[in-house]
Structure formats: C-alpha cells, structure tokens
Amino acid sequence: MDLEALYPPARLLDARRATAAAGLDALLLTPGSDLRYLTGYDAHVGERLTCLVLPAEGEPTLIVPTLERPAAEASPAPATGVRIVDHADGTDPYPLVVKALGGPVGAVGLADRMWAEQVLALRHALPGADQRLAGEVLRELRIRKSPAEVAALAEAGAAIDAVHRRMGEWLRPGRTEAEVAADIAAAIRSAGHVTVDFVIVAAGPNGASPHHGTSDRPIGVGEPVVVDIGGTMPSGYRSDCTRTYVAGGPAPAEFVDYYTVLRDAQAASVAAVRPGVSAEAVDAAARTPIAEAGFGAAFLHRTGHGIGLDGHEEPYVVAGNDRALEPGMAFSVEPGIYLAGRHGARIEDIVVCTTDGVVRLNTTPTELIAL
Template identity: 85%
Template sequence: MRVGLDELYPPRRLATARRAAAAAGLDALLLSPGSDLRYLTGYDAHPGERLTLLVLPTEAEPTLIVPSLERPAAEASPAPATGVRIVDHSDGTDPYPLVVAALGQPVGAVGLADRMWAEQVLALRAALPEATQRLATEVLSELRVRKSPPEVTALAEAGAAIDAVHRRMGEWLRPGRTEAQVATDIAAAIRATGHARVDFVIVAAGPNGASPHHGTSDRPIGVGEPVVVDIGGTMPSGYRSDCTRTYVAGGRASAEFLDHYAVLHAAQRAGVAAVRPGVRAETVDATTRSVIAAAGLGDAFLHRTGHGIGLDGHEEPYVVAGNSRALEPGMAFSIEPGIYLAGRHGARIEDIVVCTTDGVRRLNTTSTELITL
C-alpha cells in the first residue's frame, strides 16, 4: 500500500529542525528549492530565478516565500498542513525584504541550503549583512540520515518499481540494438511503473561497461557481451530508486568475465551481509573491497561501495573508506561494488538496503546472479 504524503511529511519535522538549528547555534534556516525544503514541508518547489525560500527562524513562525505565480502550487502541496505561512511576491518586486520581515529580528547566524544558487546566497548576504552564513546540512543531515518507517516504505515502493523494470529487460536488451535504443525503452518503462521522473539510465555494453558512469551510446550490443544496466528515478513521494544489474546479451560471456562476475557476486553478498547496527560504514566498504582484492582485482574496483538514498539520489551515509560512522537502524544506502577493466568489460551489482534493528533488509529483491538474455 502506498504511503501517504501526510505520513512522509509530518508537521513535527519543522519543530524538530528548529530545535536542532538552535542547538547548533543558528538563528534560522533559509532553504531554497531542493530536498531539504521538501523534507520539511513536502513542497517540491520549482528552482528558478524567482526566489522561493523557506524561512525557518528558531524564535518565530515558519514562512514560505514564493513567487505569486507559484503560490497555487505551494498551497496545493503538503506545506500548508505543516503550519507554514505562505507569502508571495510579484515579478518586478524585491523579495529579500520579505526574508528580513519573516525572520522577525536580527540574526547572527543562518543555515543556507547546500545547493542554493550563488546569486541568492549573495543577495541574502546583502540583505542580512550581520549574519554569518553556514550550511544547513550541519543540522538537517542528522535529521535525514535515519529514515522513519514511512520513509522506508516509500523507498521500498521505489525499489519495487525499479525491480519491475529490471524484470522486463529481456524485452529490450538484445544483440544488434544500440545502447541508446535500449535506454529509450527503459526510460519509458520507468515512468510506466509509477515513477514521476527518470533520473538516469546507464546501458553500458562490452568495453563501455568499464566506465562506471558511461551513460549510453549508438554502439550496437554484441552477441555474448556483458551489459551493465544502472537505472533510477524519483517516485511521486519524492523518494528515489537506484538499482544495477549486469546482463549478458544473446550468448555466453567469456570465461574471464564469468570468473570476474563470480568474484563480484561474492563481494556484493558479503557487503550486504555485513550491514547491522554498530558496524562502521568503512567496515562494510572494506568487506566488499577485500573480496575483490583477494582475487587480484582490487585496482579494478574504482569507487566507494555505496551512498545513502532518500529524497536525494546520493546523501549520507556514504559507505566509503574513512567514514567511521556506525550504522544505525533506519539508515538506507546502496551496496554496489564493481569491477572495471578498461578496453575489456565491466560489471556492477547494486541493491538499496536498510539497516534494521537486528541486521539488514534488501529493498531490491531481483536476483543478483548473472542474467543471460
């Protein structure tokens, strides 16, 4: 059953964020369109040159400043139910005095959305010359890193939707078709399974599979070639999917590739099995990496083991060497080791998992065995 937006975006998040901002020494959070704004209000705001800004003071009511022409969208979103006051500004007027008014009093430090446009950062600096600017992620990352049960449900819905696309791969992926042709079919299927937006489609055949972020090309897929398919999108809830499987098109792969895939499969399974509360993120990375290194392929594993996922496709926690953070229940992230040999082939297996109170739950449930189509 699909989780409701009122469960995903509860009003208490604003109060929690205000307390956390105050504890961090901030007088307010100033959030432009993006995942932080959506996390707190449910409003999937359009980013543009017209100012949209959530003003969340620690000592005054929250205000959502929007362009007049976007006020209907803001009012139709979950934002009003969270208790924010909506104020609009017309084209040709300066919206920054509205920010000063919404703050209610002089401020000494504000937290800005991490991906706020530079022109807005500078305009806020001019409007609030006495305020120190810091990153809102200092506060919000800690709130977002542990997913609530409704958020896990939303991520599971996203995982099931992208799994349904992978199950149909035999309809599109065959020798003679180009990577781009297959990707076009996949993108249509991502939308058809309930995603609101296609975020990325990687179809990387043969030697192109050795580039982790290849994308697609007009190169035809060869008989027996390995094909890395990494796909993801955003659901109407705002939560993301991301899943990679490796296929063999229309024939038998080389013995060398089959050996490499067996190593990769063992590494990915070991990484998933290592997830439990209290285990450090870097330990999970080391677990997958050690399996690949033991096979003499350590240099072919080019990236971290995983990244967090939620309203952003990449967010905390990052499963990477040097991240000593202990995993906690509710943390959601990918386990996606890869083996990439330039000019030859590549392979990756990716599942989204959630750390539970006693272990791990895979949100992608399709087989991780090598699939021959």
C-alpha cells in the same frame, strides 16, 4: 502514500530545535530536497525566489512567487504549519525574508545548493549574519529514515525492480545502447516514477566505465551489459538499482570468473550491515574479497551512498567513514569490477539498516542474467 506520515509537521519542530542547538538563528532553504523534506513542497527551481524561512524561534514562513502560490498551497506544506507569503514579479522578495526572521540574526544556515546569486542577495539583505550550511543541521535529521520514508523507498525499489524484470524485452544483440535506454526510460515512467533520473546501458568495453551513460554502439553477441537505472517516485523518494546481463550468447570465461567474485563480495557486504558496524567496514566487506582475488585496482569507486529525497546523500559507504550504522539508514551496496578496454560488472541493491540487521529493498536475482 500517506503524505502526512511522510512529511510530518513535527519535523519542522525537530529542525528548529536542531537549528538552535547548532548555534544558528534560522535556516533559509531554497528549492531542493531539504525544503521538500521539511514541508513536502516540491518547489520549482528558477530565478524567482522561493525560500523557507525557519527561525529557531518563531513562525516558519514559505516565501513564493505569486504565480506559484497555488502549487505551494496544494502541496503538503500548509499541513505542516508554515505560513505562505508571496511576492509579485518586479518586487524585491528579500525584505520578506528579513521580515519573516522577526528581528536581527547573527547566523543563518543556507541550503547547501542555493544559487550563488541568492547567497549574495541574502548577504546584502542580512549584512550582519554569518552564513553557514543548513546541511550541518539537516544532515543528522535526514540520515535516519522514518518508517514512512522506508516504505516510500521500498515502493521505489519495487518499481525499478519491475523494470529490470522486463530487460529481456529490449536488451539484445544488434540494438544500440541508446535504443535500449529509450525503452528502459519509458518503462521507468510506466512503472510509477514521475521522472527518470538516469539510464546507464554499458555494453562490452563501455561497461568498464562506471558512469558511461549510453552510446550509438550496437550490443555484441555474448557481451556483458551493465544496466544501472533509477528515478523519482511521486513521493519524492528515489530508486537506484544495477544488474549486469549477457546478451545473446555465452559470456567470456574471464568475465564469468570475476562476476562470481563480485557477486560473493556484494552479498558479503550486504550481510555485514547491522547497527554499530561502521560504514567503512561495510565497504571493506566488499573490497577485501575483490582485492584478494586480484581485482582490487579494478574496483574504482566507493561501495555505496545514502539515498532518499536525493539520489546521493549521507551515509557514504567508503573507506575512512567510521560512522556507525543506525536503524533507518538507507544506502546502496554496489561494488563493481571494471577492466579497461574489455568489460565490467556492477551489482547494486538499496538496503536499510534495521534494529537487528538489514533489509534489501531490491529483490531481483543478482546472478549473471543471460538474455
């Protein structure tokens, strides 16, 4: 992976211009996806302050704890042009933020998920500064993926597809959901991910809960099993893919019937993706046929979410979001049908809007898979 292409120095300049256009004097970014997006630095989250100070005009400065300076210097951050300043344990790092700003500021954008203690400390250090969310600026930069980002997402998609292709090694009647999940987690790492973000193995009635997780319940013969898995690659970009399986015998007839409805709806929603189409129209392409088949109330969640350095980010594919899709937008298409107390099903692919349509980044079959 070409880290300079994935985390280009020009991104900082784009962010500075967008910061000024938003009426902010600077962005202050603590560890998280926004910091990594701008610098490539996957910073440790802890009580010691790490903060990128990005003035709308002036030199960007990355403030780090002394003991973490080697990691910052080994990251792509220096190649982006940021200056690294460190602070020793027992010293107050917030005056370094004030100094890096280079003068009085009227408004700053804080990382959306900055710890409250850091927000309050910055309020004390910059008493005259209005605090707003950095997401106001960075959301619009991050929502359209560059070719390098799309390549990173495609690599992540291929890695998680490789895990789904091995499901027959682990998923069988008599084994518990937790036992299967442990095997899947090991496979996610062996497929190239550096972290396992989630493993859902939801069999039988547990499949009717979209965020079930796992349990010690054994998988029954002929039970539908929803497997939703994802992780983070060395690039920082994420995978997320769901397939539904049947273990060791024929599935219930009613399940087979509504799975066909679901598969057709998911395919229609993917096919609806193209520039200029609204996010809510893609949601409707999945939701309408499911509702017409009588399962509208059983589709419990939005059709999709953006993905990149975060597992969930803009754009959200949901009713009420009239945002027009643009080339480079990457998101999930994952309708589901959930019948409480009985079973459920979900099919999820990551897709990218292109200049003339859509590309699926997950390529394993979407038909009901009997193991």
